[in-house]
Amino acid sequence: MHELSLVLNIVEIADEQAKNHQAREVESIELEIGELAGVEMDAFLFAWDAAVRDTVLENAERIIRRIPGKARCAECGLEYETGQLFEACPACGEYLNELIQGRELRVRSLVVH
Numbered sequence: 001m002h003e004l005s006l007v008l009n010i011v012e013i014a015d016e017q018a019k020n021h022q023a024r025e026v027e028s029i030e031l032e033i034g035e036l037a038g039v040e041m042d043a044f045l046f047a048w049d050a051a052v053r054d055t056v057l058e059n060a061e062r063i064i065r066r067i068p069g070k071a072r073c074a075e076c077g078l079e080y081e082t083g084q085l086f087e088a089c090p091a092c093g094e095y096l097n098e099l100i101q102g103r104e105l106r107v108r109s110l111v112v113h
């Protein structure tokens, strides 16, 4: 499962950060997950609950920021929000675009104690 490996990766990052700060626990963790990052949120949250047990993240407050998809039209340059990878430009109807936002998948911040 793709989501589980994502969570395990986050646990690893958190573990390293906690060690660097000689902390036993992470108090809160803030994640950025783009709406076009291909993450199934239900699966992600399910995997999270299972994977953080007995780790530094077990009691951490989890803050998730969803980043909406945004594309720039290759034809007219319009920037528009999009919920999918292939969506026509609302101004000119062109399908060719450059995704400028929405694929983020990162730990934005984490607080240890």
Ligand SMILES: [Zn+2]
Pocket (backbone or CB within 6 Å): 073, 074, 075, 076, 077, 078, 089, 090, 091, 092, 093, 094
């Ligand atoms: Zn356009």
